[in-house]
Amino acid sequence: MIRSTVIGSSSRCVARISKRVGTIKCITNTPITTKRFISGKPNEVFTKLTDDNDPKRDAFFKYTWGSWLKNDKQQKEKRFTKFSIEGLNRILNDMYIQSSEMAKVPSDKILPPTFNKNLTVSLVNNVIPKNIGKINPNEKVQVTTMSSIHEGKHHRIYKVDTNLNKAFVLRIPYPLENENTLAYRIRSEVATMDFAGLKLGIKVPKIFCYGVNSLNPVRQPFVLQEFIEGDLLMKDWDPLMEDDSPNQGKFENVIKQVSDFQSKLISLKLNAFGSIYFGIDLKNTDDNEFANVYDGETNPDLQNRWKIGPSVERCLWRLKSHLDFQKQIKPFLGPWSNKSPMDIIKNTGLLEAENAKIRLALKEAGSSPEVVEPQTLKEQVTTFENLAKIAPSLFNAKTKSIPNIQELLSPRLFHPDLDPMNIIITKESQEAYLLDFEGACTKPFILQNSPQFIAYEGPKIYDIKEDIKDFDKLSEPEKVQYQFMYKRTRNQHQWEKKLNENNSQLISAVAPPVKLLRSPYIAAVERKTEEEYLLVDESLLQLKEVWDIFAQNDLVKQKKFPLDYTKEDIEKHVKDLQKLHEKLISTPFAATQGWVPQDMFDQLLKSGIIVKQENGDYTVKQPQPTK
Numbered sequence: 001m002i003r004s005t006v007i008g009s010s011s012r013c014v015a016r017i018s019k020r021v022g023t024i025k026c027i028t029n030t031p032i033t034t035k036r037f038i039s040g041k042p043n044e045v046f047t048k049l050t051d052d053n054d055p056k057r058d059a060f061f062k063y064t065w066g067s068w069l070k071n072d073k074q075q076k077e078k079r080f081t082k083f084s085i086e087g088l089n090r091i092l093n094d095m096y097i098q099s100s101e102m103a104k105v106p107s108d109k110i111l112p113p114t115f116n117k118n119l120t121v122s123l124v125n126n127v128i129p130k131n132i133g134k135i136n137p138n139e140k141v142q143v144t145t146m147s148s149i150h151e152g153k154h155h156r157i158y159k160v161d162t163n164l165n166k167a168f169v170l171r172i173p174y175p176l177e178n179e180n181t182l183a184y185r186i187r188s189e190v191a192t193m194d195f196a197g198l199k200l201g202i203k204v205p206k207i208f209c210y211g212v213n214s215l216n217p218v219r220q221p222f223v224l225q226e227f228i229e230g231d232l233l234m235k236d237w238d239p240l241m242e243d244d245s246p247n248q249g250k251f252e253n254v255i256k257q258v259s260d261f262q263s264k265l266i267s268l269k270l271n272a273f274g275s276i277y278f279g280i281d282l283k284n285t286d287d288n289e290f291a292n293v294y295d296g297e298t299n300p301d302l303q304n305r306w307k308i309g310p311s312v313e314r315c316l317w318r319l320k321s322h323l324d325f326q327k328q329i330k331p332f333l334g335p336w337s338n339k340s341p342m343d344i345i346k347n348t349g350l351l352e353a354e355n356a357k358i359r360l361a362l363k364e365a366g367s368s369p370e371v372v373e374p375q376t377l378k379e380q381v382t383t384f385e386n387l388a389k390i391a392p393s394l395f396n397a398k399t400k401s402i403p404n405i406q407e408l409l410s411p412r413l414f415h416p417d418l419d420p421m422n423i424i425i426t427k428e429s430q431e432a433y434l435l436d437f438e439g440a441c442t443k444p445f446i447l448q449n450s451p452q453f454i455a456y457e458g459p460k461i462y463d464i465k466e467d468i469k470d471f472d473k474l475s476e477p478e479k480v481q482y483q484f485m486y487k488r489t490r491n492q493h494q495w496e497k498k499l500n501e502n503n504s505q506l507i508s509a510v511a512p513p514v515k516l517l518r519s520p521y522i523a524a525v526e527r528k529t530e531e532e533y534l535l536v537d538e539s540l541l542q543l544k545e546v547w548d549i550f551a552q553n554d555l556v557k558q559k560k561f562p563l564d565y566t567k568e569d570i571e572k573h574v575k576d577l578q579k580l581h582e583k584l585i586s587t588p589f590a591a592t593q594g595w596v597p598q599d600m601f602d603q604l605l606k607s608g609i610i611v612k613q614e615n616g617d618y619t620v621k622q623p624q625p626t627k
Contacts (some may be wrong), residue, residue: 027147066153069594081156087217098134110301126206133164167227183212233420261496270411274335349388354381393558408446417453456488588620
């Protein structure tokens, strides 16, 4: 994620430019003002621009923002993002030459992406002098300072200062997945941001250049884009504020800003389900089946600029390294016809089941170092095959019980990280920019869950005094628990209220029966750990309980529930789900898969709460029971 492209003046150290000839300054651990980031004195290293083998640079590329309780060394090695700074400098000089050429092009002309000889792609429409900056005659572009400003889940983010009097953002994806996966993800994200900016009128950082593999001068897949200076919208988000809080206005503004972005994202009905790419980019791949994103374009510069190709939704690519891309992954990625919206759910289930089968075979052959239990993989196969089996019956496209069902089933653009942490408000103009479109795809609005920052699936409390009998007589811990439920209910209600104001024809998507029908798919999409297949099972079993009622109201396509569960199946599921909940409660950092923010890790290690083992792993010391 590129949440930290907002930093700008947050770091007093970045502003100082080295005067040493031929050197640049590399800064790591840059102080940041938002709570998300690590604070502390930054490390500064001067290095020659042309010396890519300078060992002093390695610290600049190492992952430092967290540690893992298990396999810490291997996890950090996976996130080592060494790249050629000299190569980046050459790309910046090429961009500057392109910007001079673009100055001769009419300002209203929108040119297609340009494939460069150095195996990069330029969005020449953005590469204009106003965006790139200017240097004195006979000078060359020079990188002066580089700062590591964010180490996210999937990317390392660097701020690049130059003598153009402009700063840029360099995004380097971690090599956690194979080259095909990274290439598709980068191509789609860049094209989707281009589409969002040019067609939907959404303010996004301008992308100047990108490379999808390590054959370019940077020697890594990368995206080079505009640096936006401002503050994260998250600064104003206070989800547990009291109703009479003076921050009420800020709270409402956050809901409004995020909802306005969603409204623009879903404003255009699209032609297929999948993800957006440049048409010219897909022609250079082996993808033969793709559709125009939308119909009726009158601007000749935008006609056929974008196409819908294979989906890059995160769940379809995650942990699929054991599968052959062409034969075992790509057939499940779409694009899918706009007449077959449930194929998304079906293919998600089939792909996850196939992945579990391959991993299980490797495990049983003794060829897999994974720590997952074979029984877990076996049960994953059953769960995801059930998801695929029930998919065609989930929504009746002809029902009259769900208003505007055809609108809800039509393809709409989905941003998987619609969040105040992903929105920046510029300091001067107070304009909102939406960042990081990684994993964006087109799918029915009826399958789009509420954004994570607002979603709440727990017990609903709309009025504490009316809904909770004798609330004033409860203990303080009980009051706090009910107040938490009330505030989470209130927040989601405010979000849904804004959705109704902006897109009333789609409000049925938040109706409880609709949420329940899509819940198995949402559980599969949002699954983070091996054991969370149980949450998919839980949703399927909940559907089983109400299926007859749904069938009577024509909400589903099949009268009989499509899956068979024995009494023993249900009893086993209840026990397994209870074990999962107990594990999450009793195992520290289970929700983050053992990852601990580095400042917290250092404090816990120093205090003896985290203890290093002989094999290099760490354990959390459990508190001793008091007598």
